[in-house]
Structures are given as structure tokens and as C-alpha cells.
Amino acid sequence: MSVDRLRLLHGPYAAPAVGRGDVLTCERLGREVRVGGLSDAPIPWPRVLKTGSPSLILCEDLARAVRTESEIAVSHHWGVGVVTVWAWRKALGVGRVTEGTSRLHREYKPIKLPDDVAAEGRRQAALPENRAKMAEAKRGSLLPPQTRAALLAAVKGRKQPPDQIRKRVESRKAAKAARRAARESKDI
Numbered sequence: 001m002s003v004d005r006l007r008l009l010h011g012p013y014a015a016p017a018v019g020r021g022d023v024l025t026c027e028r029l030g031r032e033v034r035v036g037g038l039s040d041a042p043i044p045w046p047r048v049l050k051t052g053s054p055s056l057i058l059c060e061d062l063a064r065a066v067r068t069e070s071e072i073a074v075s076h077h078w079g080v081g082v083v084t085v086w087a088w089r090k091a092l093g094v095g096r097v098t099e100g101t102s103r104l105h106r107e108y109k110p111i112k113l114p115d116d117v118a119a120e121g122r123r124q125a126a127l128p129e130n131r132a133k134m135a136e137a138k139r140g141s142l143l144p145p146q147t148r149a150a151l152l153a154a155v156k157g158r159k160q161p162p163d164q165i166r167k168r169v170e171s172r173k174a175a176k177a178a179r180r181a182a183r184e185s186k187d188i
Helices: 060-068 071-078 083-092 099-112 117-124 128-138 145-156 164-185
Strands: 025-027 031-038 047-048
Touching: 025 128, 060 071, 060 083, 071 099, 117 128
Parallel strands: none
Antiparallel strands: 025 031, 031 047
């Protein structure tokens, strides 16, 4: 991975001046915790004093970095996994995209997906057989609530053309007749 992708936009970041046994407020836990030592990451950071696997104390400059930097940069410089960074973002109410993440998308999207490859992907997705395949994969799955609400709001109050109403009525009659026939065949 390119070193530039790991660059911090708003550094330098400094760990709080604390020693083992001192107390800091962890923004993720929402309470005071005792410092158990420093991590051995590129940016050494106070860890919670506890048994089991060590965890960093989300405070001060680390919280500022989580709010502004990309997840891979925070992950690298503080020596944690991206899942941990996601959990910190969630605890701080930070969305998926930060200033650092935006920079990565803006600067590295061309490397990630060249124009000719993107165009070929769009062409393939538009083919009837592939559209049918995608529709079949989605069939039966529920729409997310916000999508369903948006679709309902878009059609609310809009009158349907008579031929659509006729088709819908015929379709319902045919389905009802099929159910009746299936029920009668079971009775025989």
C-alpha cells in the first residue's frame, strides 16, 4: 500500500502526557479509565488497564483523528484494525465518510477503477440477460424502509393510466382463479 494513502491530513497527533495508573476519560466508553501503558504503534497511545486484550483509550487527539482522518490512516498510525476504527466512529457519531476518506476516494478512484473498465462494467450491467439476473437476485427481498417511503411518496396522488389499472385487475383475477383451482384440486 502506498505510504501516501496512510498520510494524516491534520497531524501531528500527540498522546496525552500520562503514566501507568493515571486516569483519562474514554469517549467510547463514556467513563474514566486507568492507563495501563502505551501501545507500540507508530503513534504510541495510552491503553486501558485491564486483563485480556489491550484496547486504546479513545480521547483527545485520537478522537480528533477518528473524526477527520481516513480509516486506513488511523488504523496504521494507531496500530488497530479498521473494524476498531469503525466502532470508534460509531461511538463518536461519525459517518462513513470523513475528510480523509474523501481525499482517498478523490485521489485514488482512477487507480481503483480505470474509465475503460468502468464503461465495460456499465455496458455489461445494461445487457438484458444480466438485468434479468440482477432482478431475479432481488426478487422477494424487502426494500430498505427509506427507499420504500421515497417510492411511495413519489407515486402518492398520481393517477394510473387506465391500461395499467386494467392489467392489475386482470392479474388479480387470474391469481384468484388460480388459487381457487388449486384449492378445488386439493379437495378432490
